[in-house]
Amino acid sequence: MNTAQKAMAVAVVAILCVGAVYIVLDDDDPPTRFRTSWDLVTVDEIADMSSSEAFAELQTASDRFVEQASSGTLSPKAMGVLMEDLNGTLKETGYAYGLFNWEYCRDPTGLAEEYVGWSMFNSQCMDIYDSALREALDGPGGDTLRTVIGDEAADRLLADVSMSEEELALLERESGLMARYYEATDPKDLAAILLELVDVRNDLAALHGYGSYADYAYDVTYQRSFGPDETVVFTDLVRGSVGDLFTQNLGAYGESWTRPSYTYEGQDELFADVEVFIDTMGPEMTGLYDYMTGNGLVDFEDLDTKQSGAFTTLVNVVGDEMLLYIYSDPYLNFYDTTTLVHEFGHSSAYALAWSASHDLEVSEIQSQGLEMLFSLWYDEGTGSSDASMMSVRTMLYAILEGCIYDEFQQRVYDGDASTAEELDALFEEVCAGYGYDPGRPWYAVSHTFGQPFYYVSYAVSAFNALEIFVDALEDPEAATEEYLDVLATPYGYDDMVADLGMCDAFDAEDFAQVMDAVSAWADGVLGDTNETGQVPA
Numbered sequence: 151m152n153t154a155q156k157a158m159a160v161a162v163v164a165i166l167c168v169g170a171v172y173i174v175l176d177d178d179d180p181p182t183r184f185r186t187s188w189d190l191v192t193v194d195e196i197a198d199m200s201s202s203e204a205f206a207e208l209q210t211a212s213d214r215f216v217e218q219a220s221s222g223t224l225s226p227k228a229m230g231v232l233m234e235d236l237n238g239t240l241k242e243t244g245y246a247y248g249l250f251n252w253e254y255c256r257d258p259t260g261l262a263e264e265y266v267g268w269s270m271f272n273s274q275c276m277d278i279y280d281s282a283l284r285e286a287l288d289g290p291g292g293d294t295l296r297t298v299i300g301d302e303a304a305d306r307l308l309a310d311v312s313m314s315e316e317e318l319a320l321l322e323r324e325s326g327l328m329a330r331y332y333e334a335t336d337p338k339d340l341a342a343i344l345l346e347l348v349d350v351r352n353d354l355a356a357l358h359g360y361g362s363y364a365d366y367a368y369d370v371t372y373q374r375s376f377g378p379d380e381t382v383v384f385t386d387l388v389r390g391s392v393g394d395l396f397t398q399n400l401g402a403y404g405e406s407w408t409r410p411s412y413t414y415e416g417q418d419e420l421f422a423d424v425e426v427f428i429d430t431m432g433p434e435m436t437g438l439y440d441y442m443t444g445n446g447l448v449d450f451e452d453l454d455t456k457q458s459g460a461f462t463t464l465v466n467v468v469g470d471e472m473l474l475y476i477y478s479d480p481y482l483n484f485y486d487t488t489t490l491v492h493e494f495g496h497s498s499a500y501a502l503a504w505s506a507s508h509d510l511e512v513s514e515i516q517s518q519g520l521e522m523l524f525s526l527w528y529d530e531g532t533g534s535s536d537a538s539m540m541s542v543r544t545m546l547y548a549i550l551e552g553c554i555y556d557e558f559q560q561r562v563y564d565g566d567a568s569t570a571e572e573l574d575a576l577f578e579e580v581c582a583g584y585g586y587d588p589g590r591p592w593y594a595v596s597h598t599f600g601q602p603f604y605y606v607s608y609a610v611s612a613f614n615a616l617e618i619f620v621d622a623l624e625d626p627e628a629a630t631e632e633y634l635d636v637l638a639t640p641y642g643y644d645d646m647v648a649d650l651g652m653c654d655a656f657d658a659e660d661f662a663q664v665m666d667a668v669s670a671w672a673d674g675v676l677g678d679t680n681e682t683g684q685v686p687a
Contacts, residue, residue, distance in 0.1 A: 180504035183638050184434040188501045189471040192445045196245045196473070201267030204243040208275060211239035212282035222290030229294045234468075240279055241467035247272055248465040248473045255477055257455035262329045269325035274313065281312045317357055324350050331599045332457070340593040341570035347599060348563055363563045367603040372510050375644045378560055380656070381606055385553040387661045388609070393585035395669055396546045410528065410536045412484040417450040420480075424490050427527050431520075431630070434502050439494060447475040448494075450486060459596060460489050462496040474500055487528075488521050488541065495520035498637055505640035510604065512639060512646050514611030515618075518545065519633045522619035526626065535675045542619065542668060545612040550586045552609025555595060557583075559602045610643065613655040613664060620667040 199207070215236045219229060250268050254261050284307045286295050296304045313321075324347065331343050348363075355366035364378045414420045421443040428439045442448050460478035476493040480486045495517035499506050507513065525541035558580045567573045577592040597604050614636075622629030632650070639646050646652065653660035 184502040191473050196249050199246045201271045204271050208243050215282050216285050219286035219291045220289030226297050229298050237468040244465045245473045248463050255457045265329050266325045273321045277313045320350050320354050338570045341573050364560050375642050383656050388553045392549050410484045427524050435498050449477045450480045462493045464500045491524045492517040492521050503638050509642040510607035511610045511643040514607050515614045516637050518615035519618040522615050545616050548608040548612035552605045556606040610655045617653050617664050
C-alpha cells in the first residue's frame, strides 16, 4: 500500500458474503438469549481454489442436481440429500471466495485479474444456484423439491428470472472498474472511475425497473425499510443541529482534548488488552472472542501491503457453520482498540444471535453501541473522559458524514456532476449545507466507489449508539442489557425500535432527546476541565 492510498483511511464496514439456502426452518423460540456454541471454520479447513475452479465446481454440481432432481424418482429424503450436496459445493466455493478476499486485502499485488474473477463469481453464484433449483421445480421432481424447500421459497424462485447477458456484462464492467480503483491514486483517475461506475450502475438499476440507482441500492442491495426520499427527514434533523454541536460545543473541548495514549507491541497484546473489556459483556462473547483470536480469525497484523480500512466478513451457507473473520490495517494506536471492539460487535451478532438481523442500521448499532460502552469502561479505568469524548465525537462525525456522503452520492448518480472539478464543487456545496468540513476529499471514502449509499447506515445507527451511551451514563447495567438486546434482535430497524422501546432517528422529538442529552454531557465535561484546559486525571 503506497502512502497516497494509505492516507485514504475509511470508516469501518462490515462486508457480508451470505449464501441464502432454501430450507424449511423450525420456528421454535430460542431457549436462551444467545447461542452458547458455534461452528466457525478456520483457514486450514478451506480448500484453496481459483475463481475459475469455483465456477466450474458450482456449475458441475448444479448440472448434476438438475439431472437427478428432475428424474421424478426421488423421495423427499433423497431430494434432501441431493440438496445437501449442492449446498456443500456452494459452501466450499463461498469459503474460498471469502479467503481470497482476505488474501487480496492483505496484499493485492498481481491479483487484479483474479479479483475480477472472484467478483464475478460472487455476483453469479446465487444465480447459478437459483437457476438449478428453478429448473428442477419446473421438472417432474418439482413437487418433491417443493416439500423440501417450502412453498414460499419455491414460489419466489419461480417468479424470479436468471441474469441476462446484458446484466452479466454490466457486472463484469463494474468489477473491472473496481479493480482499477484499488490501484488508482490520482484524483482525476478516481473521478473518471467513479463517473464510469455511475453509468454502469444506473444501467443496472434500469434493467431491474428502477428509476435511479439510489432506489435500487436502498431496496435491493441494502433492503432498507426506508427509501432515499425518507432519508431526507433524517438529514434535515441532522442539518439543523449536529453540525453546531460538533463544531462549536465539542470543538471547544477539542482545543485541549487529546486522544487516549495507547500503544502495543504486536496484535496479541492488543487482543489481550481488549479482552479485559469483552469479559464484562458475558461468557458467550468472551468464549467467541477467545476462539476467534486464538484461531487466527482476527487480523491486525501490521503489513505495508495491506489495504487500509477494517471489516468483518461472514460466509454462511447452510446450518450453523460459517466463515467469520475480522480484518484491519492497524494504526498502532488507540484507534485499534475501538476498531477491534466495533468489528467484534458485528462478529458477535453473526455468531451468537439465533437469527441475526441483516438490517444495516441494526448491524451498525451492534458495532457502534459496543464502542460506546467500551469508551465508558476505558474512562472509568483511567479516570478521564478522553475515550468517551473521542467516541462521542466519532458518532457525531459518523452522523454528519453519513448524511453528507449519502446526499453527495445521490446527486452524483442523478447527474449533478460530470467532471472531476464538478465533483469537487458538489462535495464542497453539500458539506457547506451541514456546516461541516470533513477535512478530506470525497474520494477518500472507499464506500463512494464500492458501496454507494451504505454510509447513511452509519449515521442512523450512530444516533442509537449515542442513545446507548447516554443511557449508560444513568444506568450502566441497564444500558448493557439494552445493547445485548440489540445484539440478539432478529428485526429490522423499525421493528427493533418498536420492540425494544428505543428512540427513532426519524422522529424529531426522539432525535432532540438524545442530542440534548449528549450536549448536556459535553457541557458537563467542559465544566470539569481545570484552568489549564485539561481534564483532571
